[in-house]
Amino acid sequence: xxxxxxxxxxxxxxxxxxxxxxxxxxxxxxxxxxxxxxxxxxxxxxxxxxxxxxxxxxxxxxxxxxxxxxxxxxxxxxxxxxxxxxxxxxxxxxxxxxxxxxxxxxxxxxxxxxxxxxxxxxxxxxxxxxxxxxxxxxxxxxxxxxxxxxxxxxxxxxxxxxxxxxxxxxxxxxxxxxxxxxxxxxxxxxxxxxxxxxxxxxxxxxxxxxxxxxxxxxxxxxxxxxxxxxxxxxxxxxxxxxxxxxxxxxxxxxxxxxxxxxxxxxxxxxxxxxxxxxxxxxxxxxxxxxxxxxxxxxxxxxxxxxxxxxxxxxxxxxxxxxxxxxxxxxxxxxxxxxxxxxxxxxxxxxxxxxxxxxxxxxxxxxxxxxxxxxxxxxxxxxxxxxxxxxxxxxxxxxxxxxxxxxxxxxxxxxxxxxxxxxxxxxxxxxxxxxxxxxxxxxxxxxxxxxxxxxxxxxxxxxxxxxxxxxxxxxxxxxxxxxxxxxxxxxxxxxxxxxxxxxxxxxxxxxxxxxxxxxxxxxxxxxxxxxxxxxxxxxxxxxxxxxxxxxxxxxxxxxxxxxxxxxxxxxxxxxxxxxxxxxxxxxxxxxxxxxxxxxxxxxxxxxxxxxxxxxxxxxxxxxxxxxxxxxxxxxxxxxxxxxxxxxxxxxxxxxxxxxxxxxxxxxxxxxxxxxxxxxxxxxxxxxxxxxxxxxxxxxxxxxxxxxxxxxxxxxxxxxxxxxxxxxxxxxxxxxxxxxxxxxxxxxxxxxxxxxxxxxxxxxxxxxxxxxxxxxxxxxxxxxxxxxxxxxxxxxxxxxxxxxxxxxxxxxxxxxxxxxxxxxxxxxxxxxxxxxxxxxxxxxxxxxxxxxxxxxxxxxxxxxxxxxxxxxxxxxxx
RNA sequence: GGGGGCGUAGCCCAGUUGGUUAGAGCGCUUGCUUGACAUGCAAGAGGUCGAUAGUUCGAGCCUAUUCGUCCCCACCA
Numbered sequence: 010x011x012x013x014x015x016x017x018x019x020x021x022x023x024x025x026x027x028x029x030x031x032x033x034x035x036x037x038x039x040x041x042x043x044x045x046x047x048x049x050x051x052x053x054x055x056x057x058x059x060x061x062x063x064x065x066x067x068x069x070x071x072x073x074x075x076x077x078x079x080x081x082x083x084x085x086x087x088x089x090x091x092x093x094x095x096x097x098x099x100x101x102x103x104x105x106x107x108x109x110x111x112x113x114x115x116x117x118x119x120x121x122x123x124x125x126x127x128x129x130x131x132x133x134x135x136x137x138x139x140x141x142x143x144x145x146x147x148x149x150x151x152x153x154x155x156x157x158x159x160x161x162x163x164x165x166x167x168x169x170x171x172x173x174x175x176x177x178x179x180x181x182x183x184x185x186x187x188x189x190x191x192x193x194x195x196x197x198x199x200x201x202x203x204x205x206x207x208x209x210x211x212x213x214x215x216x217x218x219x220x221x222x223x224x225x226x227x228x229x230x231x232x233x234x235x236x237x238x239x240x241x242x243x244x245x246x247x248x249x250x251x252x253x254x255x256x257x258x259x260x261x262x263x264x265x266x267x268x269x270x271x272x273x274x275x276x277x278x279x280x281x282x283x284x285x286x287x288x289x290x291x292x293x294x295x296x297x298x299x300x301x302x303x304x305x306x307x308x309x310x311x312x313x314x315x316x317x318x319x320x321x322x323x324x325x326x327x328x329x330x331x332x333x334x335x336x337x338x339x340x341x342x343x344x345x346x347x348x349x350x351x352x353x354x355x356x357x358x359x360x361x362x363x364x365x366x367x368x369x370x371x372x373x374x375x376x377x378x379x380x381x382x383x384x385x386x387x388x389x390x391x392x393x394x395x396x397x398x399x400x401x402x403x404x405x406x407x408x409x410x411x412x413x414x415x416x417x418x419x420x421x422x423x424x425x426x427x428x429x430x431x432x433x434x435x436x437x438x439x440x441x442x443x444x445x446x447x448x449x450x451x452x453x454x455x456x457x458x459x460x461x462x463x464x465x466x467x468x469x470x471x472x473x474x475x476x477x478x479x480x481x482x483x484x485x486x487x488x489x490x491x492x493x494x495x496x497x498x499x500x501x502x503x504x505x506x507x508x509x510x511x512x513x514x515x516x517x518x519x520x521x522x523x524x525x526x527x528x529x530x531x532x533x534x535x536x537x538x539x540x541x542x543x544x545x546x547x548x549x550x551x552x553x554x555x556x557x558x559x560x561x562x563x564x565x566x567x568x569x570x571x572x573x574x575x576x577x578x579x580x581x582x583x584x585x586x587x588x589x590x591x592x593x594x595x596x597x598x599x600x601x602x603x604x605x606x607x608x609x610x611x612x613x614x615x616x617x618x619x620x621x622x623x624x625x626x627x628x629x630x631x632x633x634x635x636x637x638x639x640x641x642x643x644x645x646x647x648x649x650x651x652x653x654x655x656x657x658x659x660x661x662x663x664x665x666x667x668x669x670x671x672x673x674x675x676x677x678x679x680x681x682x683x684x685x686x687x688x689x690x691x692x693x694x695x696x697x698x699x700x701x702x703x704x705x706x707x708x709x710x711x712x713x714x715x716x717x718x719x720x721x722x723x724x725x726x727x728x729x730x731x732x733x734x735x736x737x738x739x740x741x742x743x744x745x746x747x748x749x750x751x752x753x754x755x756x757x758x759x760x761x762x763x764x765x766x767x768x769x770x771x772x773x774x775x776x777x778x779x780x781x782x783x784x785x786x787x788x789x790x791x792x793x794x795x796x797x798x799x800x801x802x803x804x805x806x807x808x809x810x811x812x813x814x815x816x817x818x819x820x821x822x823x824x825x826x827x828x829x830x831x832x833x834x835x836x837x838x839x840x841x842x843x844x845x846x847x848x849x850x851x852x853x854x855x856x857x858x859x860x861x862x863x864x865x866x867x868x869x870x871x872x873x874x875x876x877x878x879x880x881x882x883x884x885x
Numbered sequence: 886g887g888g889g890g891c892g893u894a895g896c897c898c899a900g901u902u903g904g905u906u907a908g909a910g911c912g913c914u915u916g917c918u919u920g921a922c923a924u925g926c927a928a929g930a931g932g933u934c935g936a937u938a939g940u941u942c943g944a945g946c947c948u949a950u951u952c953g954u955c956c957c958c959a960c961c962a
Binding site: 012014015016182200207223224225226227238270271272275276277279280281282283287288289290292349362394395397398401402405493494497523528530561562563564566567568569570572574575577578580581582583584585587588589590591592593594595596630631634636638639642645646653654657658661665741744745747748749751753754755780781783833836837840844847848849850851852853854855857858861862865 | 888889897899901904905909910912915916917919920924925926927929941955957959960962
C-alpha cells in the first residue's frame with residue numbers, strides 16, 4: 010500500500026486522465042446493444058479561458074454522463090468550441106491594436122489567418138483546461154463551429170431557409186454598434202437605465218402661426234427628422250395635421266402627420282419622427298411615405314446629411330446641437346429623465362438604432378412549432394419555470410438579424426450579379442449568376458451571427474446535413490446543460506432550428522443552472538476583478554475538490570456562491586474519503602477479503618448496508634431528476650457520518666480483536682461498502698475514486714466503466730437497522746452523560762441497562778458500546794433497585810440506563826436534568842394527544858400516520874413514568 | 886409596463902408529491918495526541934421558516950395580499 014497520509018491530488022489526477030484517454034473510455038460509437046445517451050457540450054468561446062461558470066457547467070455534465078455510462082448506456086459527450094465571431098474579432102483587434110496594426114492593414118485574408126492562429130492557440134487551451142476538470146468528453150469528436158462539417162451545415166441551412174423565403178434581405182432599423190461597426194441582433198443588446206434628459210424642442214410652423222413642442226432623448230437625431238406625428242384623435246392637434254413645420258437648424262420643411270402610435274397622454278403628445286434612427290419612427294415613416302434621412306456614419310460620426318455637424322462624433326454633435334438649439338430659441342427646457350440605453354454585449358458601447366440593409370430570418374413560422382414542442386413536453390425545461398421565460402420570448406419574437414459586418418465567421422453565401430443585380434444563393438460557390446449567367450458576381454462581404462452556427466450544434470456536430478450513422482444513433486440528444494443567461498441566444502434557437510431541419514427536438518431535457526458568484530454574491534467579472542480561476546483552485550485543492558464544492562448542495566436554476574472555504578470543505582471531504590479508504594486497505598493487507606455474499610452479517614453490517622442502500626436510492630432518484638446537489642449531499646452524509654463516524658469505528662473492535670472469522674467478514678463488508686460508495690461518488694469526484702479503486706483489493710479495470718450500484722430491496726434490513734440505531738442511541742447517551750457530569754471521555758464506567766425488548770441487540774453489540782462509549786462492563790438488571798450508590802440515569806425509548814458515578818454525581822443537577830427531559834416528553838405527549846383527539850385527523854389522515862402517533866404516545870407515556878420514578882428516587 | 890427568483894440558525898445554503906421532535910456546512914462553546922484522518926474525533930448552544938390572512942385533520946412547502954431584495958423581458962418619444 011502506497012497511499013500517502015493525506016489526500017494529494019496532484020500525485021494522480023493527470024496520470025489518471027491520461028490513462029482514461031489511452032484506454033478509450035471516453036469514446037462512444039453507435040452500438041446496437043446499448044441505449045445511447047448523448048450530451049453535446051455548450052461550446053466555450055475561443056476568446057479566453059475557462060471561468061467558474063464553465064467549471065460548474067462541465068461538472069454537471071460530466072457527473073450526468075459518467076453516471077449514465079456506468080449504468081450501461083453508450084454515453085457520448087461531444088465536445089467542441091465556438092468561433093464566437095464578434096467576441097473573438099473584438100479580442101483580436103484589441104491584440105492587434107497593441108501592436109499598432111488595424112484590420113485594414115492586414116486585409117481580410119491576413120486577418121483571417123491571424124484569427125485561425127488565435128483559434129489554434131486558445132481553442133487548444135480551452136480543451137486542456139476542460140481536461141484538467143476531469144471531463145469525460147469524446148475527444149475523437151472534438152468539433153468547432155467553423156470546421157468543415159459545421160460550416161457545411163451552416164451553408165445547407167442558409168440555402169434551405171433562403172429558398173423557403175425564411176431568410177431575406179431588407180433595409181430595416183437594426184441595432185448598430187458604432188464601435189464594432191456591425192449590426193447586432195436584439196438579443197445582443199443589453200439595456201441599462203442611465204440618467205439622461207428629455208430635451209424639449211420647439212418646431213415652428215412654416216406659416217409662422219406658432220409651433221409644436223416635441224421631446225427627445227437623442228437630440229442629434231433631429232437632423233434626420235422628416236415629420237412630427239400626433240395622435241389623430243388628439244383634439245389639441247387635429248387642426249394641425251397636414252400643416253408644415255420648419256425643422257430648426259436644418260430649416261427643412263416637414264409635415265405634421267396623424268398616427269395612432271402616438272400616446273396622447275405622454276409628454277406634449279407630439280413626437281418628432283426620425284425614420285432612419287428609430288424603429289417606431291421607421292414604421293410611422295412607412296405609413297406616411299416619409300423620407301428616410303440617415304445622418305450618422307457607421308462609426309458613430311455624423312455624415313454629410315448632418316450639414317455643419319458632419320464629421321463630429323455623435324456625442325460631440327449632441328452637445329453642439331443642444332447649444333445651437335438653445336441659441337436659436339428652439340430649446341424650451343431640459344428635463345432629467347432616466348433613459349434605457351442599449352449597449353453592445355461585447356464592447357459595451359451604446360448602440361444606435363440605424364437603418365441598414367441586412368439579412369434576416371423570418372421568425373414566426375419557426376417559432377410556432379418551437380413553442381408547441383415545449384408546450385407538449387417534447388423538450389422539458391428543468392426547472393420548469395424556465396419554460397415560461399422561453400414562451401415569453403418565443404411568443405414575442407421578432408425577426409432575427411443574422412448578418413454581421415465582420416470577417417471572422419461564416420461568410421454569407423449570397424452572390425450579387427453586377428450585371429442584372431440578381432442574388433445567387435447556393436450550397437456551392439457559384440461561378441456565374443444563376444439568372445443571367447454573368448460571371449461578373451461577387452460574394453456578400455458579411456458573415457453570419459455567431460449564434461446561427463451554434464443553433465445547429467446538436468446535429469451539425471453529428472454529421473448533418475449528411476444522414477450519418479452517428480446522427481441516426483445519437484440524435485436527438487438527451488440533455489442540454491446550460492446557464493439561464495443563454496436561453497434566448499442559444500437554447501431557443503437550437504430548438505426551432507432542429508425542428509425545422511431535423512423535424513424533431515434537439516434534446517429531450519434542458520437542465521438550466523445558475524451563475525457562479527463570488528463569496529459576497531457578486532457576479533464574477535473582469536472589471537470587478539473578483540473572478541477566480543478554476544485552474545488555480547485545481548492546483549491548490551484538486552479537481553475533485555473544486556467539482557464537489559461547485560455542485561454539493563446546489564439546486565437547479567439557482568445561482569451559487571463560490572468561496573475558498575467551500576472548496577476547503579470539499580477538500581476535507583476528499584481527505585476523509587482518502588483516509589477511510591486507507592484504513593480499509595491497510596486492514597486488508599495480509600488478510601483474506603471475502604465477497605459480501607460470504608460474509609456473516611452482524612447487526613452493524615446490516616445497518617451500514619441499509620444505509621448504503623438508502624444512499625443508492627437517494628443518489629439514483631436525484632440524478633434522474635437532475636438534482637446533483639442533493640445527490641452529493643446525501644453521499645457526503647453517508648460517507649462521513651454513517652461510514653466513517655460510525656461503521657468504521659464499529660469495525661475496529663472486530664478488526665483489532667482476535668477472531669479471524671469475524672475479522673474477515675468485517676473486511677468483506679467494509680470493502681463492499683467502500684467500493685459501492687466510491688462508485689456512487691465517482692460521477693462527481695472521478696479522480697480520487699479511481700485512484701482508490703485501483704488500490705482496493707478485488708477490483709480490476711477502471712471504476713468509470715464499472716457498473717453503478719443498484720438499489721437492492723433485500724438489503725433494506727429495516728428491523729436490524731432500527732436495533733442498531735437503538736444501540737447507537739445508547740452510545741451517544743453515555744458519552745453525553747460523561748460530558749454533563751464532567752467525567753473524562755476516557756473514564757471507563759459501568760453501564761446498567763434495564764430493558765424489556767432490546768437485551769438481545771444490546772448484548773450482541775456490547776463490544777461496540779464498551780469501545781465507543783468507554784464502558785467497562787454492561788450489566789443487565791431486572792430493576793433499578795439493583796443499582797447501588799450515586800447514579801446518573803437516563804430514559805431512552807429502548808431502555809433505561811444507570812451509571813454509577815459516585816462523587817461525580819450532583820443530585821440537584823441530576824434532578825434538574827431529568828425534569829428537563831420530563832418536560833420534553835410531556836410536550837410530546839401533549840402534541841400527540843392533541844393530534845389523536847382531533848376528530849379530523851383521526852378521520853382523514855393516513856392510517857400509518859395515526860398508528861405512528863399512537864405508538865409514540867404509548868412510548869412517551871412509558872418514558873414519562875420512568876422519568877417520574879427516577880426523579881422521585883433522587884428526591885428521596 | 887410585464888414576468889420570474891430569493892427571504893429558513895451568526896454566515897452561506899438544503900429541505901423532493903403538504904405528514905415524526907425543520908437539516909447540513911462554516912463559525913461559535915466545551916472536551917479529546919481514542920493504533921484512517923487535527924484537512925480529525927466527541928458533546929453542545931443556536932431557528933415563532935420575512936409579515937398577514939386563507940385552504941386543510943395537518944402548511945417551511947399550497948392560495949391571496951404585503952414588505953424587502955435580486956434578476957429577466959419590453960420601441961413609449
